Amino acid sequence: MSRKAPAYVTTPIYYVNDRPHIGHAYTTTLCDVWARAMRLDGRDVFFLTGTDEHGVKVEKSAQERGITPQALADENSAEFRKVMTTFGLTNDDFIRTTEPRHESQVKLFVKRLLASGDIYLGEFEGWYDEGQEEYVTDTRAKDLEFKSPISGRPLVRAKEHNYYFRLSAYQARLEAFFAANPGFVRPAGRFNEVLGRMREGLQDVPVTRTNFTWGIGMPGAPEHVIYVWIDALFNYATALGLGEPDGALAKERAKYWPPEYHVIGKEILWFHAVIWPALLMALDLPTPRCIYAHSFWISNGQKMSKSLGNFVDLPTIESYIAKYGLDAWRWYMTTQGPLGATDADFSPRHFHEIYTANLVNTFANCASRTSAMIEKYFGGVMPTGETASMPISAVEGAPTWSAFTSDAATKVIGHYADFELAEAADAALAVVRAVDAIINETQPFKLAKDPTRMDEVARILSACAEGVRVAAVLLTPIMPTKCSEVLAAYGSMVATDGDMIEAARWGGLKAGGRIAKCAPFMRVDAPVA
Ligand code: ME8
Numbered sequence: 257m258s259r260k261a262p263a264y265v266t267t268p269i270y271y272v273n274d275r276p277h278i279g280h281a282y283t284t285t286l287c288d289v290w291a292r293a294m295r296l297d298g299r300d301v302f303f304l305t306g307t308d309e310h311g312v313k314v315e316k317s318a319q320e321r322g323i324t325p326q327a328l329a330d331e332n333s334a335e336f337r338k339v340m341t342t343f344g345l346t347n348d349d350f351i352r353t354t355e356p357r358h359e360s361q362v363k364l365f366v367k368r369l370l371a372s373g374d375i376y377l378g379e380f381e382g383w384y385d386e387g388q389e390e391y392v393t394d395t396r397a398k399d400l401e402f403k404s405p406i407s408g409r410p411l412v413r414a415k416e417h418n419y420y421f422r423l424s425a426y427q428a429r430l431e432a433f434f435a436a437n438p439g440f441v442r443p444a445g446r447f448n449e450v451l452g453r454m455r456e457g458l459q460d461v462p463v464t465r466t467n468f469t470w471g472i473g474m475p476g477a478p479e480h481v482i483y484v485w486i487d488a489l490f491n492y493a494t495a496l497g498l499g500e501p502d503g504a505l506a507k508e509r510a511k512y513w514p515p516e517y518h519v520i521g522k523e524i525l526w527f528h529a530v531i532w533p534a535l536l537m538a539l540d541l542p543t544p545r546c547i548y549a550h551s552f553w554i555s556n557g558q559k560m561s562k563s564l565g566n567f568v569d570l571p572t573i574e575s576y577i578a579k580y581g582l583d584a585w586r587w588y589m590t591t592q593g594p595l596g597a598t599d600a601d602f603s604p605r606h607f608h609e610i611y612t613a614n615l616v617n618t619f620a621n622c623a624s625r626t627s628a629m630i631e632k633y634f635g636g637v638m639p640t641g642e643t644a645s646m647p648i649s650a651v652e653g654a655p656t657w658s659a660f661t662s663d664a665a666t667k668v669i670g671h672y673a674d675f676e677l678a679e680a681a682d683a684a685l686a687v688v689r690a691v692d693a694i695i696n697e698t699q700p701f702k703l704a705k706d707p708t709r710m711d712e713v714a715r716i717l718s719a720c721a722e723g724v725r726v727a728a729v730l731l732t733p734i735m736p737t738k739c740s741e742v743l744a745a746y747g748s749m750v751a752t753d754g755d756m757i758e759a760a761r762w763g764g765l766k767a768g769g770r771i772a773k774c775a776p777f778m779r780v781d782a783p784v785a
Contacts, residue, residue: 262300262512264516265301265302266517270308270336272314272331276335277568282594288345292736296759300511300512309333309353312467353472387404418465421463440547471484471487489535492518492532496512554602555568575784583739586735616778616780623742648693661723668683694719694720695720722764728746
């Protein structure tokens with residue numbers, strides 16, 4: 257098997273002043289689906305997530321609780337890490353910005369930027385969004401009517417003696433970079449949004465603060481603390497050891513750079529799509545291939561927010577998992593989430609409907625019907641029947657099963673690779689739908705009443721079983737547990753890394769093999785209350 261190019265995928269690192277909720281679970285699950293799919297397709301994937309532990313917000317939250325910022329960080333970071341385990345997420349590392357390996361490399365990066373003149377000491381006055389810890393330009397402040405677009409609170413006039421990053425010097429290079437890389441920011445609408453704002457003109461950005469202490473000290477000027485956003489962005493590079501290019505970590509991990517996808521929420525796009533590539537340009541490091549900024553989960557049409565207290569929090573998520581199973585949760589996140597440019601409403605009723613329609617009535621029904629008929633008519637043994645050249649339906653021009661599923665596999669893998677995860681799910685489910693269609697069209701349960709037609713029944717059911725197997729292979733990145741259950745019941749090997757196309761090839765099930773009855777998803781009576 258030839259190994260394809262290494263791949264690097266990241267989530268934002270999450271603030272430890274908050275507890276994990278649906279937003280964090282969502283972004284991390286998307287990355288997990290992608291990472292699993294790419295590993296199955298033979299890529300050497302590095303999947304990173306972690307926690308963002310410095311800054312005023314953490315300092316304040318800790319003060320309110322009467323504990324040290326480090327104690328708060330330790331407590332909540334552990335909570336995030338626990339989520340990774342509970343959710344079976346396959347991240348290869350979990351970085352914390354308070355770790356020495358991160359802090360020391362951030363200092364090295366900043367020193368390089370000081371030496372190159374990309375960071376300088378200066379004075380600045382401007383409109384400041386306290387909630388976001390972010391300055392906004394005068395023009396933008398006016399457009400926003402001097403209110404934060406996130407919290408709605410008034411912007412404040414702030415003046416600081418700070419170190420700055422010479423972002424303005426990168427205006428032309430960034431514009432050229434955007435022109436040459438139309439896929440750099442996705443979805444497409446967000447690309448234009450960033451470009452439009454960039455064309456208003458880039459101002460230098462402060463990279464240090466003096467109004468708090470909980471952060472990484474500026475090399476040579478410890479009274480200045482490195483701004484949390486600069487500190488945080490570097491996590492993507494420090495996790496691979498890029499701050500010390502000759503170090504042991506870089507030797508092992510530098511091959512993963514540049515990231516294929518930085519997956520984030522839309523609210524932090526500017527930092528990732530403009531400031532981050534400019535910092536990397538200043539450091540002569542290759543820029544990421546794509547910043548994928550998804551939209552938000554909302555709740556009954558309303559923004560989820562801490563102040564409204566309407567976030568789908570961890571205990572709520574756990575109640576869904578208890579009722580429907582982890583893979584159903586992953587299915588809902590992957591297929592119904594706000595991966596495009598619009599927000600998605602999270603509703604218990606919609607969750608229930610999707611679960612019932614896609615998983616119970618389609619996937620599970622097909623796997624269970626097929627296995628039940630094989631049990632009934634062939635004693636649970638895979639019947640003999642040549643199926644590769646069999647058309648998927650009696651409709652004129654219908655493709656053969658082998659052509660149809662090979663085309664589906666190519667499509668599914670292509671969608672996974674392009675981060676079109678709902679499309680990947682749908683293209684895989686199309687195989688299940690084709691199996692359902694042939695059962696409805698040929699009605700093997702009626703044919704089986706006539707002993708002279710058992711060869712026909714054998715051929716139909718072996719095609720159905722093989723179709724279910726192929727679909728389970730293709731759905732594995734989204735529903736790893738349930739798909740392995742189905743594959744095991746069908747006596748098939750689970751797909752292993754590097755093996756997806758091979759595993760999805762028609763003809764994996766051999767006549768004479770054991771097919772056990774299985775029902776991967778059971779009907780659930782009513783939505784979560
Ligand atoms: O912004 N719907 O961390 P954070 C979907 N530390 N996704 C959501 C969401 C929602 N309603 N709410 C949050 C930070 N998210 C910084 C990042 S990166 C160098 C530093 C997800 O804890 C989404 O991915 O506020 C969003 O970008 C992230 O959580 C913000 O997490």
